[in-house]
Structure formats: structure tokens, C-alpha cells
Amino acid sequence: MIEERAAWVEMLRWHRDAGVSEALVEIARNRYTEQEKAPPVLQTTQEALAPKPAPKPVSKPAPAAEQEPDADSLAIADARSLAKTAMSLEGLRSALESFEGCALKRSARSLVFADGNPEARVMLIGEAPGAEEDRKGLPFVGRSGQLLDKMLAAIGLNRENAYITNILPWRPSGNRNPTIREVEMLRPFIERHVELVQPELLMLVGGVSAKSLLHTTTGILKLRGSWTQCQIGTQSLPALPTFHPAYLLRRPGDKGLAWRDFLSLKQRLDAGAAEESS
Numbered sequence: 329m330i331e332e333r334a335a336w337v338e339m340l341r342w343h344r345d346a347g348v349s350e351a352l353v354e355i356a357r358n359r360y361t362e363q364e365k366a367p368p369v370l371q372t373t374q375e376a377l378a379p380k381p382a383p384k385p386v387s388k389p390a391p392a393a394e395q396e397p398d399a400d401s402l403a404i405a406d407a408r409s410l411a412k413t414a415m416s417l418e419g420l421r422s423a424l425e426s427f428e429g430c431a432l433k434r435s436a437r438s439l440v441f442a443d444g445n446p447e448a449r450v451m452l453i454g455e456a457p458g459a460e461e462d463r464k465g466l467p468f469v470g471r472s473g474q475l476l477d478k479m480l481a482a483i484g485l486n487r488e489n490a491y492i493t494n495i496l497p498w499r500p501s502g503n504r505n506p507t508i509r510e511v512e513m514l515r516p517f518i519e520r521h522v523e524l525v526q527p528e529l530l531m532l533v534g535g536v537s538a539k540s541l542l543h544t545t546t547g548i549l550k551l552r553g554s555w556t557q558c559q560i561g562t563q564s565l566p567a568l569p570t571f572h573p574a575y576l577l578r579r580p581g582d583k584g585l586a587w588r589d590f591l592s593l594k595q596r597l598d599a600g601a602a603e604e605s606s
């Protein structure tokens with residue numbers, strides 16, 4: 329008997345030293361008979377013995393119309409109404425300057441609106457400004473821009489006869505990829521930009537531009553090189569997705585494919601010019 333007591337005391341001491349300070353259940357449970365029931369939930373003895381609270385009334389979710397719109401939905405609505413009221417490119421630039429819904433604006437140094445000739449037959453749309461573009465306030469003026477200029481020059485285009493902009497007018501800090509949220513929030517502005525310029529042809533430079541303006545999740549490797557119709561508002565414009573020059577700087581082996589795209593653009597421009605003069 330004394331030995332048994334000593335063994336219990338020893339066991340309690342062992343539990344105490346292991347940090348066990350509370351007994352959760354005092355009544356032994358027959359777990360063989362519990363197997364068919366719902367998984368057990370640990371209860372203290374007080375909880376087990378306490379009267380069961382009355383079931384809470386099931387509260388119906390508030391009807392959608394009564395829910396507060398979140399900050400992103402408000403920003404998108406604001407972007408839409410600002411973009412819609414812009415009746416000129418200057419008006420669109422001012423609309424972007426007054427838009428406060430996108431945090432990129434606060435980390436960027438400049439609003440990078442566009443470069444080139446808004447009367448041009450072709451409009452190129454890239455992704456977002458990089459560090460150099462942010463410094464200068466102009467699209468495609470860094471290393472990628474120099475390569476783009478060379479590819480354009482090879483088919484007789486430059487900033488006098490082409491118009492260049494980006495999906496995002498502000499640089500994402502650290503040159504990170506834009507988020508879907510940012511692209512969606514700023515979409516009304518780039519769409520209005522295209523409506524105001526009314527180019528004959530679009531070149532979508534890189535995956536972000538192609539995917540967002542063509543409303544697809546297909547990657548640029550599949551999209552590039554095939555002309556497709558891009559629906560913007562009531563306009564439907566022929567658009568050619570191509571690789572981004574930053575990608576070509578990393579993968580120069582793919583420049584041949586990009587060269588084919590630029591030749592295809594030249595053929596379309598030449599064909600359109602020939603049609604007009606006949």
C-alpha cells in the first residue's frame with residue numbers, strides 16, 4: 329500500500345515536471361464505443377457538466393447590396409469614371425495624375441504616360457516602367473528600350489512613326505511583376521488610352537500586356553506571333569503579341585522569333601499602306 333502510494337506520488341511529480349498542470353477529463357472514456365461517433369473534442373470536467381447553451385440563431389448573410397464595397401472595388405470604380413471622362417490624351421494624363429487608388433503612384437518618382445507619335449498607325453504596349461523610365465518619365469528608355477528601338481528601326485519604325493506606352497504608368501518598386509490587382513485597377517486607363525489614340529494596329533509587348541488586353545491566361549510563348557483581334561470598348565483592333573525585350577536580353581536565342589513578329593508587323597503596315605494608295 330505504501331509502495332503503491334509512493335508510485336502515484338512519483339507519477340504525479342513526473343507529470344508536474346513535464347508541465348502538466350490541469351486534468352482535462354476525470355471520467356474514464358470508453359474509446360472503443362466512441363469510434364462510430366463524431367471525433368471527440370477535449371473538454372474539461374466543468375465544460376462536460378455545464379448545461380448546454382441554447383443553439384445560436386443562424387444569422388443570414390447580409391444581402392449583397394448592403395455590403396460595404398472594399399477599397400479595391402471603390403478604386404476600380406473611380407478609375408473607370410475618371411478614364412471615361414477623359415476626352416483627350418492630355419485629359420487622360422490629368423485623370424491619372426488625380427487618381428489616388430493605386431499605391432504604386434506613391435512609391436514611383438514619375439508618371440510614365442507615353443512616348444512617340446499619337447497619330448502613328450501602330451501602338452506598342454509594354455508592361456510597366458523600370459528604374460530608368462521612372463527617372464526620365466518616358467517608356468522604354470532603359471536597356472529593354474534600347475533593344476526595342478533597334479527592333480523597331482529594323483522595320484523602319486521609330487518614335488516619330490510609332491506610339492509607345494505601358495499597361496501600368498507607375499513603376500512597381502524593385503522591378504517586381506505587377507499584381508493582377510494593379511493591372512485590373514489600371515485597366516480602364518490603358519483601355520481609354522487605346523480608344524483615344526485609335527491606332528490601326530496594336531503590338532502587345534510581353535506577357536503582362538498580351539494577357540491583360542486579350543483577357544487570357546495563355547502564356548506569351550503560345551500567344552506570340554499570331555495576329556488576333558483585341559476588343560476594347562466598341563473597337564476591335566488587330567493585335568500582335570510578341571516577346572518583351574527584357575526577356576530577349578535574358579534569352580537572346582529567341583530573338584529570331586521576335587524578328588519574325590516584327591517582320592509580320594511590317595507586312596501588315598505595308599499591306600495597309602498599299603490598300604490605301606490603291
Ligand code: URA
Pocket residue numbers: 454455456457458461466467468469470472473494534574
Ligand atoms: N519594360 C516595359 O514593359 N516598359 C518600359 O517602359 C520599360 C521596361
